[in-house]
Amino acid sequence: MTGGLWPVSDALAFLTGSWRAQRTVRDLAEDATGTFTGTTAFTAEDGGGLLHFESGAFEWRGVTRPAERTLRYLPGETPGTAAVHFPDGRFFHGLDLRSGRHIADHPCSADLYRGEFEVYGADSWxxxxRVRGPAKDLVLSTDYRRLPPAAARPR
Known part of the structure; x- marks a missing residue:
C-alpha cells in the first residue's frame, strides 16, 4: 500500500461495516506461501462493542479449505480506542488508530505475535x-477494503 497514514478518531466507528479481506501467509521457515480471500464483518453487539466475523477460503500448499474466525472488539480505556478479545473472553491486544498506525504485541506460549495496523483512508487499512517462536516464523499480511452497503431491495 502506498500513501500516508489516515488518523482515526474512533476505532469502533471506523471498523463498523463489511470489508473485503485478502491475506498472504508466509511461512519463512518452510518457504511456503498461502492465501486467504474472504470478508470481514464488524457488527454492533448489545451492550457496546463489535463482533468481528471473518469467513472465506484459505489456500495452503495447493489445497483450498473454508476458514473463519471470530473476535470481539470492545471500547478501550481511552476514548476512540478498542480492546480486542478472543471469543472466550481472553484479551488479545489493544487497538489505538488515532495516529493511523498501531503496534500490538501478544505473547502466546513460547511465541510472540506482533501486529502492525495501518489505516490509509476511510475505506482501506x-x-x-509477525509471528516468531521456537516452531513458528510467519508473516501474515492482510489488506482490507470496505465493501459498499448492500443495496436496498425493492418492495
Missing amino acids: RTVW
Missing part, C-alpha cells in the same frame, strides 16, 4: 502480523 492493513495489518501485518
Whole structure:
C-alpha cells in the first residue's frame, strides 16, 4: 500500500461495516506461501462493542479449505480506542488508530505475535502480523477494503 497514514478518531466507528479481506501467509521457515480471500464483518453487539466475523477460503500448499474466525472488539480505556478479545473472553491486544498506525504485541506460549495496523483512508487499512517462536516464523499480511452497503431491495 502506498500513501500516508489516515488518523482515526474512533476505532469502533471506523471498523463498523463489511470489508473485503485478502491475506498472504508466509511461512519463512518452510518457504511456503498461502492465501486467504474472504470478508470481514464488524457488527454492533448489545451492550457496546463489535463482533468481528471473518469467513472465506484459505489456500495452503495447493489445497483450498473454508476458514473463519471470530473476535470481539470492545471500547478501550481511552476514548476512540478498542480492546480486542478472543471469543472466550481472553484479551488479545489493544487497538489505538488515532495516529493511523498501531503496534500490538501478544505473547502466546513460547511465541510472540506482533501486529502492525495501518489505516490509509476511510475505506482501506492493513495489518501485518509477525509471528516468531521456537516452531513458528510467519508473516501474515492482510489488506482490507470496505465493501459498499448492500443495496436496498425493492418492495
